Amino acid sequence: xxLKDVKHLAMLARLDLPExxxxxxxxxxxxxxxxxxxxxxxxxDLAENTAGPLHNVMRDDVVTTITGxxxxxxxxxxxxxxxxxxxxxxxx
Amino acid sequence: xxxIKKLTIESAHEALKKGDFSVRDLCEACLxxxxxxxxxxxxxxxxxxxxxxxxxxxxxxxxxxxxxxLTGIPIAIKDNILIEGxxxxxxxxxxxxxxAAYDATVIAKLKARGAIFIGRTNMDEFAMGSSTENxxxxxxxxxxxxTRVPGGTSGGSAAAVAAGMxxxxxxxxxxxxxxxxxxxxGVVGMKPTYDTVSRYGLIADTSSFDQIGPIAKTIRDxxxxxxxxxxxxxxxxxxxxxxxxxLEKKSKYRIGIPKNFMTGEGIDAELLKxxxxxxxxxxxxxxxxxxxxxxxLEHSLAVYYILQPAEVSSNLxxxxxxxxxxxxxxxxxxxxxxxxxxxxxxxxxRRRILLGTYVLSHGYYDAYYRKASTLRTEIxxxxxxxxxxGAGGVDIIxxxxxxxxxxxxxxxxxxxxxxxxxxxxxxxxxxxxxxxISMPCGVTSENLPLGLQLIGAKGSDSLLIDAGKxxxxxxx
Numbered sequence: 080x081x082l083k084d085v086k087h088l089a090m091l092a093r094l095d096l097p098e099x100x101x102x103x104x105x106x107x108x109x110x111x112x113x114x115x116x117x118x119x120x121x122x123x124d125l126a127e128n129t130a131g132p133l134h135n136v137m138r139d140d141v142v143t144t145i146t147g148x149x150x151x152x153x154x155x156x157x158x159x160x161x162x163x164x165x166x167x168x169x170x171x
Numbered sequence: 172x173x174x175i176k177k178l179t180i181e182s183a184h185e186a187l188k189k190g191d192f193s194v195r196d197l198c199e200a201c202l203x204x205x206x207x208x209x210x211x212x213x214x215x216x217x218x219x220x221x222x223x224x225x226x227x228x229x230x231x232x233x234x235x236x237x238x239x240x241l242t243g244i245p246i247a248i249k250d251n252i253l254i255e256g257x258x259x260x261x262x263x264x265x266x267x268x269x270x271a272a273y274d275a276t277v278i279a280k281l282k283a284r285g286a287i288f289i290g291r292t293n294m295d296e297f298a299m300g301s302s303t304e305n306x307x308x309x310x311x312x313x314x315x316x317x318t319r320v321p322g323g324t325s326g327g328s329a330a331a332v333a334a335g336m337x338x339x340x341x342x343x344x345x346x347x348x349x350x351x352x353x354x355x356x357g358v359v360g361m362k363p364t365y366d367t368v369s370r371y372g373l374i375a376d377t378s379s380f381d382q383i384g385p386i387a388k389t390i391r392d393x394x395x396x397x398x399x400x401x402x403x404x405x406x407x408x409x410x411x412x413x414x415x416x417x418l419e420k421k422s423k424y425r426i427g428i429p430k431n432f433m434t435g436e437g438i439d440a441e442l443l444k445x446x447x448x449x450x451x452x453x454x455x456x457x458x459x460x461x462x463x464x465x466x467x468l469e470h471s472l473a474v475y476y477i478l479q480p481a482e483v484s485s486n487l488x489x490x491x492x493x494x495x496x497x498x499x500x501x502x503x504x505x506x507x508x509x510x511x512x513x514x515x516x517x518x519x520x521r522r523r524i525l526l527g528t529y530v531l532s533h534g535y536y537d538a539y540y541r542k543a544s545t546l547r548t549e550i551x552x553x554x555x556x557x558x559x560x561g562a563g564g565v566d567i568i569x570x571x572x573x574x575x576x577x578x579x580x581x582x583x584x585x586x587x588x589x590x591x592x593x594x595x596x597x598x599x600x601x602x603x604x605x606x607x608i609s610m611p612c613g614v615t616s617e618n619l620p621l622g623l624q625l626i627g628a629k630g631s632d633s634l635l636i637d638a639g640k641x642x643x644x645x646x647x
Binding site for chain 2 (some may be wrong): 080083084085086089091092093094095096097100104107110111112113114115116117118119121123124125127128132136138149152153155157158159165167168169170
């Protein structure tokens with residue numbers, strides 16, 4: 080991993096990094112990868128990676144609340160809203 | 172004045188029923204301890220303004236006879252559990268001023284029982300850390316030694332119980348976040364089996380590891396809180412119906428000690444001696460103790476620090492400055508995302524998001540994420556074998572909860588790996604989805620509390636609680 084990777088990962092994760100922090104993060108990540116790389120020494124068949132005893136949990140596709148009953152309280156959490164919608168910057 | 176540090180849920184309940192003191196008196200005693208110590212210890216992010224009104228409502232239930240064990244009991248709530256109409260922020264700037272729109276299922280269950288919410292407790296930001304130093308609002312201090320950390324991430328909740336600011340507390344545990352602070356603060360903390368408690372209304376850290384659980388002074392208190400909050404919830408598809416406790420009560424337990432897992436560097440010598448002495452006491456009390464090996468256990472921490480950042484990098488994408496919390500200004504929507512997340516997330520959270528993005532990225536996925544999730548399955552199977560009593564397995568596995576007693580504030584913040592190693596004994600349980608309890612087992616020569624970790628098979632929560640009560644009796 081190098082500084083270019085750190086910048087690229089930050090872009091992928093939509094994370095603005097202060098430039099002075101990039102070097103320190105690179106050092107941290109390198110040291111963490113040094114520790115977790117120990118799993119490379121373990122032999123295990125990756126085909127064994129099955130979902131296991133998991134099962135889907137479904138519910139009936141029916142409306143359980145009154146339409147609009149949470150609109151106000153949920154919009155109140157948004158930094159900006161207008162006419163019952165969350166407002167964002169122009170996308171196109 | 173009521174001494175909160177000496178009260179259990181049942182002794183408080185009896186006193187309330189007899190009228191020895193009122194719910195108001197009980198709450199005022201907690202508030203008085205908060206007033207005296209919170210400024211220095213930084214345990215609470217917020218003490219709720221309506222505690223006495225809550226107390227009066229609970230008192231009415233004693234008058235009309237509808238009071239249950241938790242009615243009127245002051246409980247501290249970790250800052251990542253939602254209470255409708257109150258602020259919740261996971262100790263992050265990105266959620267500053269966020270007000271919860273609904274009750275977490277655990278909160279609804281406690282409300283139905285008339286419990287008192289005394290305040291929301293400090294934690295590591297988004298429940299990532301081992302010391303509560305990653306809070307955006309400053310570290311919490313350990314009530315036993317104010318120069319030391321209380322553990323984390325539920326450090327505020329554990330410190331609140333230890334300092335008599337609440338009778339019990341809720342925490343959440345992703346890799347040890349209930350058990351490790353319980354050990355550092357000299358109290359009991361339990362992470363139940365993965366499917367026991369609904370996470371609806373818990374701000375997600377790592378969804379395949381997260382569990383809510385109790386922090387209390389005794390195993391019985393933890394049991395009372397756990398019974399109240401567990402159960403199947405249609406809002407959390409991973410939750411299950413409560414398991415029936417086994418009717419056959421054991422009086423002697425078959426205990427396994429994974430010796431080879433406890434020989435590494437970094438394990439405090441005094442702590443290890445305390446652990447070995449504890450085992451001797453349990454042997455003398457007639458419990459059978461065996462050395463066992465759980466293959467691959469030693470790789471749990473590496474597996475954890477791949478899977479945890481991977482899930483977090485995905486879970487935290489919802490914090491984008493659009494629907495809630497902080498929004499930084501920018502000229503394009505992308506710039507708003509970048510700036511909001513850059514300013515809103517603290518250093519450790521940024522580190523884990525980048526690490527998670529890395530281990531999930533094309534070209535590294537097989538080597539990291541896939542390998543780690545395969546190992547996760549294998550570690551789970553190896554634990555199941557160790558607990559297969561029919562094939563000579565054990566009832567319980569014991570380890571120390573932590574490799575060291577509470578460390579100094581600032582001691583490990585410069586080196587993330589040294590901080591991560593604090594979780595070495597606790598993370599395997601989250602990986603294997605199995606239950607664990609940390610209970611006090613003495614102090615060091617410097618009077619720092621030490622924790623004993625009880626580990627059980629998946630779903631053996633009630634056996635673990637019974638064993639904990641027996642060990643409390645032996646070790647007192």
